Amino acid sequence: MFGMLRLRALLPCLLFAIATTAWGATYTVDPLPQQNGVEVTVSIARPSMQFRMPAWAPGDYRIVNFGTNLADVRFFRGGVPVPSEKDVQDPNLWRVAEGADEVRYVVARVRSGIFSENLRVTSREMFAQWPAVLGWFDGHANEEHTLRVRALTADSKVEAALRRLPEADSGYFTFTAPDFDSLIDAPLVMGQDLRVHSFVVAGKPHAVVGFGRSVPSNLAEYGALCSRIVGAAFRLMGELPYERYLFLIDFNGPGGGLEHMNSARLAIPSGAPPRAMAGFLAHEFFHLYNVKRIRPKPLGPFDYTKPAVTGSLWWLEGVTDYYAEVLLLRAGIVTPDEFLDEAGRALNMARRARSVSLDESSRRVWEANNSSGYRVNYYTGGKAVGVLLDLAIRGATDGARSLDDVLLALYKETGGGKPGFAEGRIRELCVQYGGASVGDIYDRCVMTPEPLPLGDVLPKMGLEFRNGLSRAPGADSRAAALLEAWLAADE
Ligand SMILES: [Zn+2]
Structure with missing residues (x-):
């Protein structure tokens, strides 16, 4: 008994010592509520000559240049300040010509992104979307990462979809991530007013985490819906x-x-009826498959x-939006008629000729600075194409196949940490499951503006x-x- 207790008490300290000194990168984040910001210290074991901030954040396809958020940037080697030069x-x-093993800087008063708040720090609460806050030393992005975040107050709670270490480090919450991509893909929320509603699906723990200006009392309703x-x-x-999934709901938050x-951050008006948010919740949740795991090569690992x-x-956003509706239908949250109406609305919005193809709209979104498509909206266009491809495959195979088969094949090829798909792979799978006629429909929908x-x-x-879409007399x-098979619920 004694030995086990001793070991248990020592283990967190040992783990922490290994994580912070032997290898990898350690990020220490100290909240600065007066400045609505944080001070960041990044330490590495072997010196590096370059430090970088992300130019963009996954999910928001615009160049933002998060390096412009940094102030008071200071580099050190062995605790001694070393000179640095900002690239012109x-x-x-x-x-850093001499090499540095540590950088300290301040990030404060960062503007919200299109989709998510980037950094909000008050005396009661902190939310961080890390690409706006954390950078990396060249040569260290693939090492084990440790994140230490100083507690805002003694009774602060914290949530982030990262592996959490036992509290060995007084006053700090400590997490680990296998690499930089994983670290900055897990936004963190901390505060004394966090509300957490937990639930289990298929043996896996999930939580709805309510934070922000006005957390409503009906988190359990959100939990039931999300479940x-x-x-x-x-x-x-x-x-x-x-291992665990978090719905981080920023009530009355921006974006x-x-x-x-393994999480999503959603801004929801605190007075909204949860059912009215079901499609939004399903969209962000389904992205854990489609975009985070099913993805083309450039979308992970990231440059x-x-x-x-x-x-x-168009597939990653629009077809995700289509599958959000499919999930609501199959879960019995919407009726077949409501689903049909929504599919009809999607077709109505996108059925006419466009100025560019959805493929071009996707590729050139970086020129548009809107994260929704170059000249054509790939959300609405892609959703309509999702409806049409699903119907085309079902019609061409007498119901033997559907877009589910394409989705599952993509997931099998790219999930579990495997490389992303090559451009053109979605078309190949549409043809594989639906035949040549579906390839033709794909080309007209995706590769031309027809x-x-x-x-x-x-x-x-x-x-x-x-x-609108209706049953043909x-x-x-x-x-x-x-048609009835397409509109069927699971249970
Ligand atoms: Zn999306």
Whole structure:
């Protein structure tokens, strides 16, 4: 008994000592509530000659240059200050000719991004979306990372989708991440007023974490809704590929939603009825599969120094939005008629000829500075194409296959840390599961700005389009059966 107790007491200290001194990078974050900011100290074991900040943040496809947020940047080697030079061309790069093993800087009063608050620090609460706050020393991004965040107050609680170490370090919360990508993909919220509603799906723990200006009392309702969404995703995808998942809800916060590997941050009005937020919750949650794991090569591992150009953002955003609706349908949160109405709205918004293809809209989003598409919105366009490809594959295979097969094949090829897909792979899988006719529909929908070929797809599914999607009168029984299969709930 004695030995075990001793070991248990010592283990956290040992782990912490190893994590901070033997290898890897240690990030210490001290909140500065008066400045609405933080002081950051990054320490590494072997000196490096370059320190960088991300030029952009995953999920928000714009060059932001987070290096411009840094103030009072000081480099050290063995505790002694060393001179540094900020690159004249690149606002995210500092050079240290002698090499440095530590940098300290302040990040304060950072503007919110399109989708997420970047940094908010008050005397009661802190939220950090790390790409705006944390940089990396060249040569160290793939090492084990340790994050230490000083508690705002003695009774502060903290949540982040990172592995948490026992409290061995007085006054600090300590987490580890296998690399820089994983570290900055786990936003952190801390404060004395955090509200947490936990639930379990398929043996995996989940939590709705309410924070922000006005946390409502109905977190349990959000929990029940999220639980049904997670259940539908589990039945579709076959697994929940995380140890724990967090819905971080910033009530009355700025921006929209931003997805992460094992969490999402969502801004929700505190008076909103939870059911009205179901599609939004499902969209951000489903991203843990589609964009965080199912992804093209440029979207992980990331190169934060330049645009990650891909023609597939219509799939990653628009088809995620389509599957958000599918999850709500299969979970029984919306009725088949509500689902049909929503699919019809998506087709109506995107059916006409566009100025550029969705492929071009995706690739050139970096020129648009809007994170939603170059000249054409790839959210609405991609959602409509998701509807149409699903119907086309079902119609072409007499219901034997669907877009689920394409999604699952992509997941099998890219999930579990495997490399991302090559451009063109989605088309190949559409043809593999739906046949050559679906390849033609794909080309017209994705690679050209032509109107969507509704007339080639809808009749086989017993559907027609008249400013909305409706059951075609006089459809044969086979088409009607295909339609009912598309509209079926799981249970
Ligand atoms: Zn999204």
